[in-house]
Amino acid sequence: MNNNSISGQIPPELYRLPKLVHFLLDNNKLTGYLPPELSKLPNLLILQLDNNNFEGNTIPDTYSNMSKLLKLSLKNCNLKGPIPDLSRIPHLLYLDLSHNQLNESIPSKLSENITTIDLSNNELTGTIPSSFSSLQHLQRLSLANNSLIGSVSSTIWQDKTENGTEKFILELENNRLTTVSGNIDLPSNVTVLLHGNPLCSNNNSLIQLCNSEGVIDTNDLVPTNGNGVCPAxxxxxxxxxxxxxxxAAPLLVRYRLKSPGFKDFLPYINDFKEYLTTGLSINTSQLNFTFQWEAGPRLRMNLKFFPVYLGQNSSHTFNDTEVQRIKSMFTGWNIPDSDLFGPYELLNFNLGLYQNVNTTSSKSGISTGAIVGIVLGAIACAVTLSAIVTLLILRTKLKDYHTVSKRRRGKFLITNQQVYCYFVTYQNVAVVIQINYYRPYLIVHPE
Structure with a gap:
């Protein structure tokens, strides 16, 4: 329910949804407090409430009990107070608490699988935890615009880029950091931002760390073609x-990851292709795509699916059955969600050359309208029959009374097409039996 205009308090009663997995209410107008009861959701994987206004309330300590949580994103929510101890969330991949008013120190222990930590633009104090140097999967650590003190250890970035392909970004601008320890030489795929700290004052040895003034995230479409150059x-x-x-003639699908668990997609491209093609039961060579980051952050993709290649005699097009199957997998949300890639949304399914293929499932037998008519007719007949039987039973019962006036017994009136009334009298009491299509009942009136 993100990107709406929902206002008011988050209902604490939502904890009664034990199967809730993804809770995305970001970019709304929510106020009040964060319900501690949400920590009782046993299967919650993503809690994303960015860009709301929780009126200076704190993050409940009970949120540290969300043992299955993969992503916690509370960016720009007007939150105050300390960050809870998150060491009991062993699989946390993504933590974004930026642009709040959080204070005190940074938690000393986080999940060893974490890819993104963004605590920038708060009021945090103390030092950078030494445990951050052992986070091997970390892609981005942003602690800019706080009041951190002490030293920056170069081991934070030295051991994370062994293959030289993954990006690592460390943002520490505008703090009170005084020294850098260890080797300050940066690999080409590492960016460290330190300007605005005392250590950059008149220190020529740190010029490469102090000169940069920002990181521009690319929003260009990035291709993922893989196997060399094709003929001209x-x-x-x-x-x-x-x-x-x-x-070959591709199927074109516009697709978006609503809440991915990373900042840099490049290391996960092969994992994504394996995940999606396995879900669709096709070969990885049948998928090619471009991707682009959007606000959120969300990851938009233009997917292209090709017929399977089995040599030069392969078909250049999908058959109708395969087109129908692939489309139904997407439109029916039959591709399982991934913990890493999160929930997805289907933006567009472009049939291209296959636009004349009937992708609507055909149904044989009686039409829906005929079925509805038969069911309603059967219900009407059953209710009418039960009403008549009830009337006959009541009439028989009343005839058993020997004191009933023969002169005044037995007037049957039809008031309209849907309501039937039968009048009898017994010892100066008029008994009105009213029957309609919906409910037979008795009305007793004194004469």
Whole structure:
């Protein structure tokens, strides 16, 4: 329910939803406090409430009991107080508490699998925890615009980039840091931002760390083609080269990850291809795509699915059955969610060359309208029959009374097409039996 105009307090009663997995209410107008009861949700994986106004309230300590949580994002929520102890959340991948008024020190222990820590633009004090040097999967550590003191250890970035392909960004601008310990030489894929700290004053040895004034995240579409360069000749209209350099007609799908558990997608491209193609029961070579980060952060993708390549005699197009199957997998949300990639949304399914394929599931037998008519007719008949039987039973019972006046017994009136009334008298009492299509009942009136 994110990106709406929902206002008011988050209902504490939501903890009664034991199967709730993804709770996304970011970019609304929520106020009040964060309900501690949410920590009772036994299967919650994502809690994302960015850009709301919780009126200076604190993060409940009970949130440290969310043992299955993968992502906690409370950015720009007007929160105060300390950060809870999150050491009891062993699988936490993503933590964003930036742009609040949180104070005291940074928790000394976080999940060893964490990829993103953003605590920037708060009022945090103390030193940078030494345990951050052992977080091998960390992609981005942002602690800028706080009041941190002490030294910065270069071991935070030295051991995270062994293969030289993954990016690591360390943002520490505008704190009170005084020294850097260890080797200050930066690999090409590491960015460290330290300007605005005392250690940058008249220290020429740290010029490469102190000169940068910001990190610009690219929003360009990034291609993920993989297997070399295809021949120069072009494919016919509506056909493209697959990864096997084979001209084929792709299915085009616009797709978005609503709450991914990382800041840098490049290390996970192969994992994503494996996840998506396994969910669709196709080969990884049948998928090519571009991706682009959007506000949120959300990850938008343009997916292209190609017919399977089995040599030069392979089909250049999908058959109708395969087009229907792939579309139904997306539109029916039959691809399982991934803990790392989170929930997805389908933006568009472009059939392209396959636009004349009937992708609506056909149903044989009696039409829906006929079924509805039969059911309603059967219900009407059953109710009418039960009403008549009830009337006959009551009439028989009343005839058993020998004192009933023969002169005044037995007037049957039809008041309209839906209501029937039967009048009898017994010892100066008028008994009105009223029957309609919905409910037979008795009304007794004194004469």
């Amino acid at each position: 000749q072009s494919c016919p209209l509506l056909y493209e080269y697959s990864l096997d350099c084979f001209c």
